[in-house]
Amino acid sequence: MSPARAIVWTGAAWFCPIVFAVGVYVGVGEVAPRSGYAVGDLAAASYQLSLVGPLVAAYTAFRFSGFERFVRSLVPVRLGTVVVLRAWWPVVLGAPMSSVLALVLAAGAVPRDAVSWQIVGLVFATVLACACLGLGLARALPVALAVPAAAAIAYWWLVFPGAGDGVLLRNLNAGFVVCCTSATVPSPAMLGGSAVVAVVVTLGVMGLWLFPAWPSVGRPAAAAALVVVCAAAFVGGSVLVESSSTGPTFQAIERRTTAKACSDRSDVAVCVWPENASRVGTVARQVVAVNTRFERAGFDRITAVEEDPGPRSIGTVEFSVHRWMSTADVKYSVVAGYTRAHLACRTGDVDAEPSPLEVTAAGLVGGVPRAELTRRFGADTVAEASRAVGSIAAARTWYERELVADGSCGGDR
């Protein structure tokens, strides 16, 4: 079959654009706003698999039904797998490719590091496996049963584990349910286990067509063979996940260990993730501006800020500087981190969260725009905070009463 004819005959000419459109629509809905962290954005946009996977499985089960008759007549002279792929490559490869293009477009991120490429590869392999699942079910069941079965199985594989509490299954379905903040990456066990399931299903279904008798076997035998392939896929994935160094974890994420970009210009040490390196100067300027106002009010000055500084520790000013954040957002994030650090010092609890009033008061002293604070906490809170820190003397008193510890954590932060 000529390539042009295959593209039209299989319906890839109209189905792949639909897959692309669905993928972009779903992906864009999940990645808003984009963080600039490629792994996180790609993982969020991969949520499209929940809809694209079942759609592709259902469509291939529908369109492929009855194709074994063509293969049967050609098997004496050609391998069944070759016959299938020569006719079906537009859907089998086109759907995953459309999905990956939608993924990259929706995420607005070009994969650069190994983890990003692994996510892209896993999305490709998962859609490919769904297509092959549809091809296999179309051989094993009448079309009226194959189509809903393909959609349901794909749905159960890709969606249900993320909604349940089965730890192992959550590591086998290419699901990035809680992945990833800027401080995390997908766990290698989940990436590997999911890849094994997808690859074994794909190779297993394609491998079945290598047997000359495969186009002629009865549907019960075909169904049994498909069950064996799927079972082998899940057993293989499970073995890999269980034997990994970390084993399966509920969230299927790990701490990110990428080296940060650091600068200590302007007497302020700033450490950010590499994707935010271009904003180090902006951060330093905002911290200096905050320090100027803090020192005037008698507050301790900030000497170091860091994005996601690891397990929270007393005395660390933690902040964020994603691509979409304005300078007011950055300044607010620095002040919030400063308040949190003081509270941790005061209470001895690294997870203590400051109240809106405390953050607002510190923000007013540090120069966070009043509109920004009003947007976050409301006019009443801002008004109350204004009364508490209305003058330099009042701010100093408020600082010593609300934020400063009893000397145990003194010093600059």
Next chain:
Amino acid sequence: MTHWLRVRRAWVMVETIALLAVLMVAGGDHTVAVPTVIGGGTGAIVWSTFVPLGWAAVVAYAFEHHGTDAEARPARRLWAFDVALVAVMSGLAAGVFAVTGSVETLAQVAAHVLLVSGLTAGVTVCRGSGTGILVTTVLVLLTFSYGVSAPGADYVRVLQPDGDVVWSLAVGVAVFVAGLATIWWRRESPPVRAEA
């Protein structure tokens, strides 16, 4: 008549209703909270949400074959039997599922069964069983994936328990009537008469 019943797989339909009823009893009110794809948020899927899709599959399976010699005799007016079969079996399915289910009301179950029956049967007699079940499957996927808090969710989630019942029932009845009308119309079409 016996041949027609065999071609229409009437007993398979009855057996499927019984099987799905058993599964509904076994599944009970087990609910899974799944993330929704369109509009964000979380949607709840109860076991019974899948039952209409199973029922749609057997409707498509029953109408997989048409145009047999037995069906081609206009004197037998088998197209009328087809309409009656879909109507009776859908009513039976709705009643049995409502009795055995523990989550949805009779109106909700009837709405879902009528909707998928009418859609699947209507498209199947026009475009074949594959297209019939594909259309219904895509509809189920889209309504599953539509967010609970997305705009117009009550009117889009017509196959979920949390959809607007009156709207779902109205859509179900309309689609069911359209599906029966399609069967009626297709069986009276000139090619069938000419064949006879």
